[in-house]
Amino acid sequence: DVHIFVTPRKSYATEDLPTSVILTLRFTSQPTTISFHPSNVNYLLAGDVAGCVSMFDTSTTLRLWSQNMSALVENVSVNKAVWSPDGSLIGAAMSSGRVALQAVHTNSVAVLGKPVEVSAHEGQVNDLKFTTLSSEQLVVVTCGDDKLVKVWDVRSGQMLYTFEGHEDRVFCVCPHIKNSISFLLSASRDGTIKVWLYGSTNSQVDFKVDGSYCTCITYSHDGSKLFSCGRGDGSTTTLFEWDEQHGTIKQRYTNFLNSTNDRAVIDTVANRFIVTVDEHKLKFWDFNEPRMLFSVTLEEELPPSSQVCFNCNGSLLAVLGQSKFVKVLASSKDAAHLMASRKSDGREEPEHVVSVEERPLEPVQDSPHASKEVVTEIARPPKEHSFEASSSQITDRASCTSRLLTDGDGHGIRYLVYSNNGTGLLALGSNATHSFWKWEKDGSRVFDEAALWKPSPSAVMQNDRSPGSDDAVACMVISRNDSYVLSASGGKVSLFNLLTFKIMAAFMPPPPAASCMAFHLEDNNIIAIGRDDGSLLIYNVRLDDVKVQVKEHDCMITGLAYSTKHECLVSVSSDAKVCVWDIVDDKYSKKDELKLQSEEAPTETETKLTRVSCMFTASHDHLLIAQPTRLDMVSMPALESSASWTPRDSLQSTITSACLSCDSRQIFCGFRDGSMAIFNVGNLAISCVFHPNVLGEGLYCTAIASHSDSAHGSQFAAGLSNGHVLILEPRLGGMLLWSEA
Numbered sequence: 001d002v003h004i005f006v007t008p009r010k011s012y013a014t015e016d017l018p019t020s021v022i023l024t025l026r027f028t029s030q031p032t033t034i035s036f037h038p039s040n041v042n043y044l045l046a047g048d049v050a051g052c053v054s055m056f057d058t059s060t061t062l063r064l065w066s067q068n069m070s071a072l073v074e075n076v077s078v079n080k081a082v083w084s085p086d087g088s089l090i091g092a093a094m095s096s097g098r099v100a101l102q103a104v105h106t107n108s109v110a111v112l113g114k115p116v117e118v119s120a121h122e123g124q125v126n127d128l129k130f131t132t133l134s135s136e137q138l139v140v141v142t143c144g145d146d147k148l149v150k151v152w153d154v155r156s157g158q159m160l161y162t163f164e165g166h167e168d169r170v171f172c173v174c175p176h177i178k179n180s181i182s183f184l185l186s187a188s189r190d191g192t193i194k195v196w197l198y199g200s201t202n203s204q205v206d207f208k209v210d211g212s213y214c215t216c217i218t219y220s221h222d223g224s225k226l227f228s229c230g231r232g233d234g235s236t237t238t239l240f241e242w243d244e245q246h247g248t249i250k251q252r253y254t255n256f257l258n259s260t261n262d263r264a265v266i267d268t269v270a271n272r273f274i275v276t277v278d279e280h281k282l283k284f285w286d287f288n289e290p291r292m293l294f295s296v297t298l299e300e301e302l303p304p305s306s307q308v309c310f311n312c313n314g315s316l317l318a319v320l321g322q323s324k325f326v327k328v329l330a331s332s333k334d335a336a337h338l339m340a341s342r343k344s345d346g347r348e349e350p351e352h353v354v355s356v357e358e359r360p361l362e363p364v365q366d367s368p369h370a371s372k373e374v375v376t377e378i379a380r381p382p383k384e385h386s387f388e389a390s391s392s393q394i395t396d397r398a399s400c401t402s403r404l405l406t407d408g409d410g411h412g413i414r415y416l417v418y419s420n421n422g423t424g425l426l427a428l429g430s431n432a433t434h435s436f437w438k439w440e441k442d443g444s445r446v447f448d449e450a451a452l453w454k455p456s457p458s459a460v461m462q463n464d465r466s467p468g469s470d471d472a473v474a475c476m477v478i479s480r481n482d483s484y485v486l487s488a489s490g491g492k493v494s495l496f497n498l499l500t501f502k503i504m505a506a507f508m509p510p511p512p513a514a515s516c517m518a519f520h521l522e523d524n525n526i527i528a529i530g531r532d533d534g535s536l537l538i539y540n541v542r543l544d545d546v547k548v549q550v551k552e553h554d555c556m557i558t559g560l561a562y563s564t565k566h567e568c569l570v571s572v573s574s575d576a577k578v579c580v581w582d583i584v585d586d587k588y589s590k591k592d593e594l595k596l597q598s599e600e601a602p603t604e605t606e607t608k609l610t611r612v613s614c615m616f617t618a619s620h621d622h623l624l625i626a627q628p629t630r631l632d633m634v635s636m637p638a639l640e641s642s643a644s645w646t647p648r649d650s651l652q653s654t655i656t657s658a659c660l661s662c663d664s665r666q667i668f669c670g671f672r673d674g675s676m677a678i679f680n681v682g683n684l685a686i687s688c689v690f691h692p693n694v695l696g697e698g699l700y701c702t703a704i705a706s707h708s709d710s711a712h713g714s715q716f717a718a719g720l721s722n723g724h725v726l727i728l729e730p731r732l733g734g735m736l737l738w739s740e741a
Helices: 332-344 604-609
Strands: 020-026 031-036 043-048 052-057 062-068 078-083 089-094 098-104 111-119 125-132 138-144 149-153 159-163 170-178 181-188 192-197 205-208 216-219 226-229 240-243 248-252 266-269 273-278 281-286 292-296 308-310 316-320 325-330 374-377 392-394 400-405 413-418 424-429 434-439 475-478 484-488 493-497 503-507 514-519 526-531 535-540 545-551 557-563 568-573 577-584 587-595 613-616 622-627 630-635 640-645 655-660 666-671 676-680 686-690 701-706 716-720 725-730
Touching: 020 332, 031 078, 031 308, 031 316, 031 325, 043 078, 043 325, 052 078, 062 111, 078 125, 089 125, 098 125, 098 138, 125 181, 138 170, 149 181, 170 216, 181 216, 216 266, 226 266, 266 308, 273 308, 273 316, 325 332, 413 475, 413 716, 424 475, 424 725, 475 514, 484 514, 514 557, 526 557, 526 568, 535 557, 545 587, 557 613, 568 613, 613 655, 622 655, 630 655, 655 701, 666 701, 686 725
Parallel strands: 020 374, 125 170, 392 686, 413 701
Antiparallel strands: 020 325, 031 043, 043 052, 052 062, 078 089, 089 098, 098 111, 125 138, 138 149, 149 159, 170 181, 181 192, 192 205, 216 226, 226 240, 240 248, 266 273, 273 281, 281 292, 308 316, 316 325, 400 725, 413 424, 424 434, 475 484, 484 493, 493 503, 514 526, 526 535, 535 545, 557 568, 568 577, 577 587, 613 622, 622 630, 630 640, 655 666, 666 676, 676 686, 701 716, 716 725
């Protein structure tokens, strides 16, 4: 390992500026963008023309990970890649017009799942930045060739604002907060800078630089000074400090003569210095002096204009080269310490130092001593190396907030559901007995032992069981007001009062037996009941009356879901046949059907193990269909599969249960081998995988349920094969919940 030594400093002077190359990273694809981590001084992010983003530890020269940011479109380039303020997310502006966000593990050494993407602009996306609105809402701001600036909610992917008014391509955005007011600046190719307030359709102030592009705008770190640079005619500077209140130039910095089509970028450090690449050189200015301080020429020529960035404490400076390299520079003092450290550790061996070169520099006030440079060849990973290995891996319960409920008597959990207000959890075991847990007053106290309340042992809710019904499909549903539960375990349907835990009625003796149920969304007295012979009943509980009886399925109905938006009921059977029933004047007529075929038909054991289930998203625009060997997101009302996933790679076992999170951004899924996973709804990409160790040796998830309150959208409960229930809330940092646009 090649460790970079950085001298601690209390103040920052001219001699502290990084001017000596200490490391060269070489790529097989041309890098296009660089960005240091917001808090780790050594972590450097680089995007390239092949659509990949990679992170390097400059202290060891190791590439920590590499991720393809565009799974949906090929042959695209990463125009810009940046970190969120806390380092939990990476945003990438793509040449395809899309924006991709990648969640990163809390220590940044691994990514969480696949990136999520949204089609953001017509033409290229040229820039993006993260910022926080006044409500503490994290957003990402983007701009593109379509002359638009857009603001997106990071967690949901929803577009919040669109700003129109530029007359040319927008190259740069700069969100800022001053005096508790959040606003946004944007710069376009024609030299116009506009200031926007969120929620206002018109720009508040317009700056104009005649005869030049504007390619970069940035504030000093303390927010007191605003700078811009761009392209000029080669004789007049285009590096300015602005009076932001009046939209006028406050300071012109000489010797910035960029006349190329390259997009010049500037960065600042210590609220005192500016750096950029111009005329193939690194150039430095003091904020308060119009004349350039000095320039540095590197032996390996830089492009006429390029990207530069400081790390968070200004000890390192990275610069993009035109021949597939990135240079990392330190001050002459730090470079000397580094060389001394390498010599003392015997690190000048060929395997550590591929190339040793002297650094000729232009004269500087105190010209830094030449330093030696470590050159590291960076090979691209295979494209296929980015899926399962990049998902967040949870190997034990210590990585989650968890609560184990151990009231079960060894009989596996057949069905599991949270109450609608989120304060209760109801389980139905294979012995036809219910277990109920309640958290007093506040459903957020699930993990608080003092808040847990259970009914007295004498208050047992036991379903009717017919002879030979041990393998019967159990089903259960709670009324919207959380007062009643309908339940069946192969025998009669039982109606229980959830306040007294007493049975109120038992009806519909088999055969055929009830196999699934769903309350009407607007009438608690109406319930749809699917049965094991494929018949469907619409039953009025209060009147004890069967209103409708139809049969379109050839085998057991295993899932039912109502939609008020589409005025329909969806039923699905164990052969994955989906039927849509129109509801008009309390009459049910079949409107459409879909047969979802898996590549491999489930075995009889798999069919017994897993019910084919259906569940509407919160918007009712999609339907989740879960089979033993396949997940599908089905668009409504078209009734077409828009995304599918089959067990593969590290998740090859049978799906035992799956459900949507209450905000419909995630899918929680259990597998027969004891593993579990969280999927992104939009593209069914895996965000997180739970190792079987989380549940315990030999155990697996037999039923799964999501918390019913969106404030706890990442919490779910897993019913286990030994009758216990494990409540989990994974700590996934910046895990994203975007749906595909």
